[in-house]
């Protein structure tokens with residue numbers, strides 16, 4: 469014996485979610501069915517709507533249900549400055565930090581030859597076409613400081629340089645408020661390599 | 669700026685789930701929309717079906733989409749022995765331990781005067797009516813060994829004794845403060861074997 473078929477189906481489906489195993493799925497099922505049916509219907513509807521309607525911005529590739537996302541269609545933002553990131557979550561992080569008022573280009577991943585993910589899979593042709601066609605002054609590469617993120621940044625930088633556009637990489641180093649003794653060696657080496665002269 | 673409306677709605681709805689905060693909701697949203705749309709549709713459908721069709725067994729009150737659950741309608745099980753538990757998860761834990769071949773009665777909670785949960789809310793009238801009407805020989809109280817679970821067990825024991833039925837409480841092995849659904853099968857079986865009749 470176990471739970472009834474619809475309950476088993478619900479617990480199985482909840483395990484599609486990252487970080488949700490059998491025990492959490494059971495806890496979620498009991499919570500929804502015993503205490504929050506309204507939440508269950510709401511989540512069902514939200515999943516269906518999003519999975520059906522959310523696509524990618526035709527310009528920056530971020531996730532959105534519009535053809536062109538809110539940022540790309542905002543006339544107050546500087547289309548001459550494009551920040552390249554790996555995921556929509558990176559866009560959100562940068563927006564929440566405030567200060568950047570240019571456009572984005574969202575790779576939706578990074579180069580990973582071992583997984584068969586090449587330049588065309590992360591939209592690099594599209595990025596090059598946009599830089600070539602529009603008046604882009606600078607492309608800021610903000611891929612993650614991981615092996616794949618660095619490789620992706622280098623590949624994009626090499627491709628863009630042929631177009632004569634300015635290409636920069638966000639600085640990596642000791643985070644503000646961080647204490648040197650707790651920072652990993654790789655980050656410290658980045659911080660040293662990226663040192664800048666202090667001038668008055 | 670943040671995510672588009674349908675994405676925000678999805679992240680909000682995911683936070684209906686216990687243990688899911690803004691960060692996990694974002695991670696789940698990205699996973700579903702970037703890598704597992706099929707999973708999103710499947711989960712949407714499973715939620716809708718379960719929230720719409722799952723009710724309570726008319727006999728034992730457990731969660732099921734049938735009028736009478738699988739256990740209650742199994743002629744091989746002993747209807748003369750009824751185990752009272754707090755939740756459907758407890759039924760599953762006892763079934764997985766194996767060995768118990770009676771029926772269950774699922775309170776779907778416990779007495780909690782502070783939350784306004786009285787005997788009628790946990791189906792005690794229904795339990796008494798069943799014990800009175802059927803040939804029940806023994807009722808095993810397997811509520812959790814918590815303050816509320818103990819209070820609930822004592823209340824039920826007092827009510828049942830008036831009907832002259834044998835009442836026992838599982839005893840050995842279940843650690844105080846522990847919750848039944850997280851106890852291993854061997855310990856649970858010890859608890860059943862070591863049950864003692866409650867006498868005043």
Ligand SMILES: [Zn+2]
Pocket residue numbers: 525526527528529530536537538539540541
């Ligand atoms: Zn866009």
Ligand SMILES: [Zn+2]
Pocket residue numbers: 725726727728729730736737738739740741
């Ligand atoms: Zn039943």
